[in-house]
Amino acid sequence: MISVQNHQLRLSGNKIALAVALALSLASCTTKKIGVLRSPSQRGEQGAASNNSGITTAEQAEEAKKLEAAKASENLKSQKSIALLLPFQLNHIAGMQPTAEDIKRSALALDFYQGFQLGLEELGEKGSKFNLQVIDSEDDNYRNTSLATSSSVKNANLIVGPIYPKEIRAFSRAIQDKNTLQISPLAATLASEFEVSNLVSLTPSIRVHSELMAKYVAKQFTLGDVVLVYDIQDADSKQFLDSFMSEALGYNKDLQIKVVNSIAELNDNLVATGNNHIVCGTTNRNQIRTLLANMDVQTTEFGYGFKLYGHPNWAKLSFEDYMYMDRYELTLTTSTLVDERAEKTRKFDYNYKTKFQVAASDFSYKGYDAAIYFGGLLSKYGTDYVQYLVKESYSGISNDFSFDYFPKWGYVNRGIRFIVYRNNSFVRK
Incomplete structure (x- = not known):
């Protein structure tokens, strides 16, 4: 199960519709909710129950609210919290009709997020529970500095993003908890240039x-x-x-x-x-x-x-x-090679197209692989998952993960694939 706070993103047809839905759902650093909804009729029946104990309907409603809040709190504790910081840049969208430039600006973040979401949902079908906080980093240094001290980040067991080098530097300087892993999903910058001990660089450097x-x-x-x-x-x-x-x-x-x-x-x-x-x-x-x-x-x-x-x-x-x-x-x-004929690729492509009505992109695959690997570790080992990062490798749809650890630089991915040119195309060696 994935629990995210806000409305579910139902994405239809084209990129403009996607951005409109995104703007409505993720405005001002909020997230979306996917999970089991209780039937409204159940609450109505509770309110209409006979009152032989002398307790007023208002008191019953208050007790029911407290009980539900307690259950929600207990459920939240059993979930693993993930903060996903991506540059949707919704702050640049004027009104409710995004332009082509707005769509282009948010496409990378949206594709990665949708792939990441499908990965967590797949893990959720196997019993894993996640509390996903989706946050617009806005590609802004000041914004990232502020987010580093927010409750969503402080309470996270895993931080994915931000993605651009300047965002990473601003966020890393401000974050206080250096034990929680911070995943850099796309930047190919040398880890030694950041010098962040808890940074996990997914893209192997040159x-x-x-x-x-x-x-x-x-x-x-x-x-x-x-x-x-x-x-x-x-x-x-x-x-x-x-x-x-x-x-x-x-x-x-x-x-x-x-x-x-x-x-x-x-x-x-x-x-x-x-x-x-x-x-x-x-x-x-x-x-x-x-x-x-x-x-x-x-x-x-x-x-x-x-x-x-x-x-x-x-x-x-x-x-x-x-x-x-x-x-x-x-x-x-x-560092990226998608075998379109592989069963797991075809399954993902079908699920992605069915859910979002658009074809998956390279960033969608990257988001999915990151969710499956890190979500899987978090679900399997709980808060102790960090120590297993250098022990467990992964071969996904698009990426391989195999990490070395450097106390000063953090975790560096050495998951490289070799390809050879044959018959007018590159194939895996």
Whole structure:
């Protein structure tokens, strides 16, 4: 069961209708209620009961109200409280007719919330009880500073959000309870930049991607191979490749590895005896095109063998025009990968579309995975769930969770998936 204070969000059809319903339901930091409603007729029958004891109808009504309040209080104690802080930014909606810009502004928060809600409802069907407080963080520093000291946050067993880096910093500085976990569901900022001991970063940073790719490449190396780190020294290359060589050598000290900065230098260091493992960190399409064209020439004219590894953002690019891509086995890391054919994905998509009349987005999947994992831990272990964060991993619809803990930085997710390019698309390796 999910208990949230306010009216249930019945979302119909299009994004405008969703935002209107959202504005009505979540105005000024409130939340919605989903749960079992008692029949109004029961109260009427109580009021009409015979009064042989001499107690007045008013006194009976007052006693009934106190009893119901006591039951509600006891029920609330058995529930696990979750504060969900998302930037709906309802304060920017003028009147009751949101604009297209209003819809766009709140879409990310709304999608994440709806996915999160479905996750908790699924757990609720198995007997878990949650008191969900849905709060509009408004993407405002002052607002987040104020929310950090609110009763909804103080009483929470788990805090999900806020999501933007500036919100996280403002909220973290003001919050007093450093033992309750604060989940950062979307920000890919390095956890070391926040330095919040109770922060849980769900999105792996580019450094995590680089470290795990270095380990992977080191394992692919065999005698006669060479690893060439192609670094054109742009911003993306610096982020992805900065410590790649040292990380790879840490996993395999016998690696033959070298950093090259140009196509000419790369060609000078190719080997014919084994595979040339090319690691590239740029996302500049012209540079990638030049690299691939050179590899095609070296393959077709000189017979060199290549294995190619790229920046995670290469997953957004199209390689349909390159006829030798399958031969290069292009491998990437990703923190999100949805298998649309999987049973759990199809079940979620159906439930989401049925309930909200819109298709799920990437943020919907992220919200669902966060709810299932953290809600599951909270339900299973109660307030002791924190210690199990580094012990229990999770593979969801979109995300994998596997956490390391750093006393100064908090919990860092290392749940990375590897994908390989085959037949004009990326598939899980």
